[in-house]
Amino acid sequence: MLKREQISPTVWVIYGENQPDVARAFVRFQEYYENAQLKGKKGLVVRDVEKWWKKYRDRDEKELYYTFWTGFNVPGNVILDLLRTSEFRSGFSLKDFLLRPHYYPRWHNEETEFLKLLEDLTIDQISNGYFIGMWRGADQVFEHEVAHAFFATIPAYKAEQMLNIGELPKDLYKEMTQQLISVGYHTDVVLDELQAYLSSYPECLGEIFDTDKFNDYNTAFVETFQRYRNLLKPDSNNG
Numbered sequence: 001m002l003k004r005e006q007i008s009p010t011v012w013v014i015y016g017e018n019q020p021d022v023a024r025a026f027v028r029f030q031e032y033y034e035n036a037q038l039k040g041k042k043g044l045v046v047r048d049v050e051k052w053w054k055k056y057r058d059r060d061e062k063e064l065y066y067t068f069w070t071g072f073n074v075p076g077n078v079i080l081d082l083l084r085t086s087e088f089r090s091g092f093s094l095k096d097f098l099l100r101p102h103y104y105p106r107w108h109n110e111e112t113e114f115l116k117l118l119e120d121l122t123i124d125q126i127s128n129g130y131f132i133g134m135w136r137g138a139d140q141v142f143e144h145e146v147a148h149a150f151f152a153t154i155p156a157y158k159a160e161q162m163l164n165i166g167e168l169p170k171d172l173y174k175e176m177t178q179q180l181i182s183v184g185y186h187t188d189v190v191l192d193e194l195q196a197y198l199s200s201y202p203e204c205l206g207e208i209f210d211t212d213k214f215n216d217y218n219t220a221f222v223e224t225f226q227r228y229r230n231l232l233k234p235d236s237n238n239g
Contacts, residue, residue, distance in 0.1 A: 002110065004117040007232050011149040013132045014114055019067055024108035026072035026133040027065065033078045034189040036181065042085040045106045056184055071141035072133035073148040076126040079118075129153075143200035143225070150228050151192050157228045161195040164220045172213050179209050199225035 002025060005013045016022035024046075031038045031049045038044055038052055053065045114133075118126055130149040134141055150157040165173070177190050185193055197208060199221035 002113050002117060007146075008149075008153075010128060010153045011130045011132065011146070011232075013134065013145075014117065016110075016133070016135045019070060019135045019138065021110050022072065022133045022135045023066040023069055025110035025114040026074065028107055028111060029074045029079050029082055030069075030072050030133075032082045033074050034186050034193075036184050036186045039186045039188065044082060044085075046108060052184075070134065070138040071145045073145045074131050074133075075152050076129040076131060079131065080123070080127055083115075143229070144196050146229065146232070147196040147200045147225055148192055150225070151195060154228065154231075157224070160224045161199070161221065162191070164198075164224060165191060165194060167220065168217055169213075172211070172217070175211060176209050176214065183208070195221060198222075 001017065002021065003015045005015060007013055014022065014025065016025065027046055027049055028044055031052070032041065032044050033039065035049075035052065037056060038048055041048065050065065121129070130153050132145040132149060134145060151161060152158075168176075173194075176194060180190050180193050181187060198214060198218040
């Protein structure tokens with residue numbers, strides 16, 4: 001069962017008891033938002049993501065997507081935009097449904113459960129908000145996902161982190177952005193991913209970036225993030 005917790009005026013966390021449940025709730029929204037191949041794809045369905053995962057991430061088992069990612073982050077306006085194009089919701093295409101039945105199921109039951117948790121929010125709250133998804137055992141990704149939320153919802157935070165990015169040596173910046181793109185991130189979210197990785201979750205940096213040069217430059221990102229972290233509700237923690 002999924003649960004919702006508000007950690008700032010514009011940021012909510014959707015918690016699940018296990019990793020696959022949260023992944024199934026967020027899979028379409030996350031890939032519609034940041035996937036290099038699927039970003040903005042009208043009528044995106046889970047089969048599209050599973051096919052991409054197998055081909056572009058060289059994964060043999062479709063279920064591995066749901067156990068690989070431990071955290072998710074999506075702007076509320078992206079959720080609303082995808083819903084406007086989803087079959088059997090606004091934008092349903094009977095022709096596509098009849099001609100391409102192999103593209104179904106369209107979404108998981110966990111996604112429907114996620115959306116029910118938003119029913120008491122106004123359209124403006126969702127559109128201007130940010131939604132983090134994580135399971136209770138993924139404490140280490142909390143700050144990483146919050147860094148994404150800050151970048152999207154706090155202009156001053158984004159400005160400071162952009163200045164920090166500007167201080168990176170050009171060769172290191174180029175190397176790190178190319179690596180992010182190579183693992184499937186869309187160019188539109190590379191700067192956000194860069195600041196989030198550099199300001200939090202440092203233990204995974206070596207898995208994402210094929211260099212240890214970032215150790216000399218991530219201090220400024222961490223300090224910036226920690227200053228803004230105080231804006232969270234006092235009882236907000238790592239899940």
